Amino acid sequence: MGDMDGKVALVSAASKGLGRASAMAMARRGAKLALCSRKPDEIAAAAREIAEETGVETWHCAADVGKAEDIQRFVDGAVGHFGGADVLVSNAGGPPPGNFPDFNEADWQSAFELSVMSAVRLVRAVLPHMKTRGGGRILFILSSSVREPIDFLLLSNVMRPAVAGLSKSLSRELAGDNILVNVVAPGTILTDRVRQNRRHFAEKNNISYEEAVDRAAQNIPLGRLGDPGEFGAMVAFLASPEASYITGGFFSVDGGRLKGL
Template identity: 40%
Template sequence: MQLDIAGNAALVTASSSGLGKASATALAKQGVDVVINGRDEERLADAVEEIAAVAEGRVVGQQGDLTSETDIDQLVERTIDEYGQLDHLVTSAGGPPSGPFDSMDDSDWYEAVDLLLLSVVRLARKSSDYLAAGDGGTIVTITSRSVKEAIDSLVLSNSVRMGVIGLEKTLSKELGPEVRANAVLPGPHETRRIQDLIEQSIDRGEYESYKEGLEARSEEIPVGSIGDPEQFGETVAFLSSPHAAHINGVALPVDGGAGASNL
């Protein structure tokens, strides 16, 4: 499906792997010029090469830490320097440490807020004028299904990501009509992390094959499988396009129906 965003420019954070990379790939396939980001220089270079191989748009990488305001400024500035515009912002970030409430001290909480919430605040603040200057700016925040349903031993994610949803909803009102803001809440997807976890389970003797491990992780998902990262990326690209022009302020679960929340 052609999304009519060819020639636009996008910044996608935490996109050297996982769902951020899938989102950047989907945008690049639609002819969007993309800046991708990661902390590991070698992994970032590999991701640029992989995305560029299937892209209709241009792809560049910008190394940076999302807990650094300076690095965030440089990410946005690099996008403008390369492409002269910024039409779409996709925010993603790695997950904070897992563990129960009693295991987390103040430093853990501050670090989680910096990574998950303040990174989006700073990106939106730095990008908003550029996004509003085009013909249909968008922000898509990739968070987690934990904002709908608390996940055991993920107290930091359960708590702090809720702030991202509050921010996204506020931006959808304050930045409109020039800019739309939506959130995507992924459940399990077949990323490198899931693949590694299944391989580790095979090594421990829990499964005999990768297929068996994948099927076991899919049993409680109503659609019968964990998510395909490529399809997830296409969802982000759709929300960034004029075909989703009346979708604004939404927190969209992409979990195959696994969540138990009614809303």
């Protein structure tokens, strides 16, 4: 028994990393889960493993959040299965790294579809169902780049602040409907994406993987990278009844990395 018993939480990009950890943390609080990611086998395995470990009911489908029709199919399928939606965790793969000369018109458009329109479309699809339920929670997984641009991640630096603006605006528009909207911003959390990034860094600089991870930890006051479970805990708290007076917020999970007040 948990404080999210009976709640239905939709999590996109949930087969691995931050999405999966968020789903797992909500399942531990009792929420039923609807999950999607692009690879059918991986999302099926994640849904099965979370169900086995926590005992909650899970539903899943393969969907690419860069595509409008896939998002509608995910939300329609989840609501069709569970009969409603209480929580949306909007997550997507990151846009490709690079600097300004690296990107053409098509790259900008596809980053916009993946990072901004995925969030817009997920919200648009779930909102009527949350209103029917008399309330809900929307959480956007973004990045510390919203507050402090990260070198060589230009598309992320440009696209994610748009979603932070969406979050703040929605928090005001939807407060009267008892729908609470917040951003959760990871610093550097040790997921597959970050492991891969560290392996590339190690090869490029002719150092070991361990050394590459240590270097990433150097500018983090807590002295280490985060664990996905530490990130998921924040998402689950904001999705839970305990967080009933928190909306329009921006919550960093970054070991103290951002310096701004």
